[in-house]
Amino acid sequence: MNAAVVRIALLAACLAATAIPAVAEYGDVVLNHRSEAEGVRPVIFPHWFHRIRFRCKVCHSELGFRMRAGANVVTMKEIVEGKFCGMCHNGQIAWAPDRCDLCHSGKPGLKPGIQGGHSTLGPGLW
Amino acid sequence: MKRSRPWTTLLAGLLVLAAAAAWAQPDLRRWIPLAKDGLHDPASPGTRQLQEPRDALARLAPDGAGNQVRWVQALERGEIVPRANLLEGTEVRLREDDILLNLNGGTPIVRFPHRAHTLWLDCSNCHETPFISKAGANKLDMRRILQGEQCGLCHGAVSFPLTECNRCHSVPRASRGGGPAPGYAPVPPKAGP
Numbered sequence: 001m002n003a004a005v006v007r008i009a010l011l012a013a014c015l016a017a018t019a020i021p022a023v024a025e026y027g028d029v030v031l032n033h034r035s036e037a038e039g040v041r042p043v044i045f046p047h048w049f050h051r052i053r054f055r056c057k058v059c060h061s062e063l064g065f066r067m068r069a070g071a072n073v074v075t076m077k078e079i080v081e082g083k084f085c086g087m088c089h090n091g092q093i094a095w096a097p098d099r100c101d102l103c104h105s106g107k108p109g110l111k112p113g114i115q116g117g118h119s120t121l122g123p124g125l126w
Numbered sequence: 127m128k129r130s131r132p133w134t135t136l137l138a139g140l141l142v143l144a145a146a147a148a149w150a151q152p153d154l155r156r157w158i159p160l161a162k163d164g165l166h167d168p169a170s171p172g173t174r175q176l177q178e179p180r181d182a183l184a185r186l187a188p189d190g191a192g193n194q195v196r197w198v199q200a201l202e203r204g205e206i207v208p209r210a211n212l213l214e215g216t217e218v219r220l221r222e223d224d225i226l227l228n229l230n231g232g233t234p235i236v237r238f239p240h241r242a243h244t245l246w247l248d249c250s251n252c253h254e255t256p257f258i259s260k261a262g263a264n265k266l267d268m269r270r271i272l273q274g275e276q277c278g279l280c281h282g283a284v285s286f287p288l289t290e291c292n293r294c295h296s297v298p299r300a301s302r303g304g305g306p307a308p309g310y311a312p313v314p315p316k317a318g319p
Contacts, residue, residue, distance in 0.1 A: 025157065027193065027283060028165055030165060041167055041170055044166055048182065048193045049177060049182065051208060052182055052208060053209065054208050054209050055209065055210050056246040057218075057248040057251065058209060058212055060247070060251050061250055062213055062216055063212070087212060101172030102175060102176065103172070105166050105167060105170040106166060107167045108167070115164075115165055
């Protein structure tokens with residue numbers, strides 16, 4: 001019974017994969033809980049770009065980012081003070097927080113969350 | 127002079143064959159430019175300055191799913207050298223044993239490689255939440271995984287997606303004699319850093 005449900009679920013996931021084209025790059029996260037309300041474009045966080053340079057454990061262990069979209073509410077004040085993104089985005093390891101457009105480059109109106117899922121469309125959305 | 131001709135012909139033939147082989151297996155991977163990915167605003171000055179996925183990913187170990195990159199392979203081959211820590215005091219931990227899961231299910235047994243996971247992650251990312259570090263203590267469920275829990279926290283979002291069943295369910299039951307699956311059978315860890 002359970003195995004049958006799982007098989008049907010997997011089949012549905014496969015069909016969804018063929019029906020919905022993956023557009024954004026796999027693992028892209030839109031951060032827009034606060035951005036547009038504060039008058040700037042949403043942030044597009046590319047996992048692929050960061051994992052070439054850092055292992056997951058750097059951000060998800062040392063920096064304290066929880067591994068769930070929406071679980072991390074980060075303010076510019078914290079970044080400027082060197083927390084979260086600001087651990088690297090300080091003008092020494094990566095560009096400084098005054099380069100607004102490099103992170104806040106998203107289209108207006110985007111919903112926050114993982115957008116570039118492959119077939120499950122990200123956690124909780126398959 | 128005449129005697130060397132067959133060799134020249136053979137050499138030319140081999141070159142043609144090599145070229146044909148290279149032509150027959152082109153890299154079919156395509157990455158959408160940032161300005162057309164539906165997320166980046168083409169009107170944003172930042173969009174033009176950012177690195178394009180194609181420029182970064184095309185040289186990495188190819189895959190057919192996700193970012194179209196075999197990330198663990200790219201790391202093991204040294205194609206990428208991502209930093210393992212920012213803070214000097216951080217202990218970088220690597221564990222190399224394998225854990226066999228799904229011993230009594232209908233699908234092939236899951237071989238969970240600690241190495242591939244700890245190359246990227248710290249122990250604390252998985253233990254004790256969402257996984258208790260005790261064999262048999264975790265009730266894994268594909269329905270929960272498909273909903274983004276357990277393995278699905280990463281698989282389906284950033285690591286290879288859940289369409290790739292056989293990469294986790296990789297140990298055929300027949301190879302274990304077809305009888306009842308054995309209990310927890312860890313592979314002894316290799317000496318590591």
